[in-house]
Amino acid sequence: MWIMFIQNLLRNRTQVILEFALLLLDCIVMNFAGELLASGISIYQSDWYDNVSGNLSGIMVGGSNPQMLASNALMILGMLAVIVILLLIGICFSLWATISMGARQEGQANALLEAIGYKKRQIQRGTWLQQGILVVASALPAWGIAEAAYALFQKNRTIAQVLEHGHDADAVLHWIQVTVPFVLLLMIWVVIRRVDQKNQKDSLIKRLYRED
């Protein structure tokens, strides 16, 4: 995969550098989202939460409820993380759409070459395998998120109630740990595949010029 990436880099530097910058940005944002959610849960589970609540109760005066304040902060962190994750799912879908478009154009190029009697018609390389990997890779994080959501909301429990049960909280953390790197890998793969596909598509017909 990385050899292909380097080959593409040599072929089309600007485009790949831009893609790579986008990929890095995605990684940072995704990491941030994962960290945010995981940290929020860890904080809630740790003594720090009680300490903060205790300290806050010492500092705060009047009608403020420190426990409520800490809960709200945690909730805001969770919401932020969910928003970021949703945004990233959106990015994944948009990349997927781009890939589909690329595949369509590639199919058209193949059909044309076949119709004009080009003998060395290029068959789409490993398309089924690649699409299969993409589907499985997309399904796994979705499964993880679904399982985490189930752990959180099963039996009408509140987030706080679920997190008080160590096992459920561990399940949530586990899925975050699994999902985040997996989505990162998926995105790296998607971007590299996309760059490769662009090159394939262009090369199909431009190859005719080179051979000339």
Next chain:
Amino acid sequence: MKIEILNLSKTYNQKDYVLRDFSYTFESGHFYAIMGPSGVGKSTLLHILGLLDEKSSGEIRIDGQTLTVQGEEERADMRLLTFGFVFQEFFLNPKLTVLENVMVPLHIHPEYQGKENWDKKRKRAKELLKQFQIDEYENRYPNELSGGEQQRVGIARALANNPEVILADEPTGNLDEKNEENIFSYLKALTEEGKIVIVVSHNETVKNYADFIITLRKE
């Protein structure tokens, strides 16, 4: 040129017929419209005629000689020299200019192949662009043209190798009414050069241009 189709059938798994016992004769200088509801095998017939698909049974004769094309290489040669394809979605390469798109088939044509024939290729492509009144767009990219103009580039490309048969699969499927008429009239004009034009279309307008209408029906 005369293409005779005798009892042509196409079936998958020897039970489901896409096309059954189709017989017809296509002759030079005529415009044929193949019509009928979806799923009756119009495109399949076109693909078999253009050697993009294989028949299950039946016979195809070209000028009285039974067509016995063996292997993919020979089929490719036949497609290159005898047939020109026009597609519904144009299939123009977005990274190539209009002129370069028309030149694509010429790069593999025996008469034009090779760097030494570069000027000859350009000349041929330019002539075609002029014929279809799109020569002023030769340095533009397909996305800078309207649908009708893109299809004219598609027809010019189909004619690049000077094929005797033009096969068009729903060539006006993505065009508005005005451009439909335009494209059909360009295709009709090709019959005056002695070409056989076979068009698969759902569009009733084609009847105004076709010399013969072949309507396929479901069994």
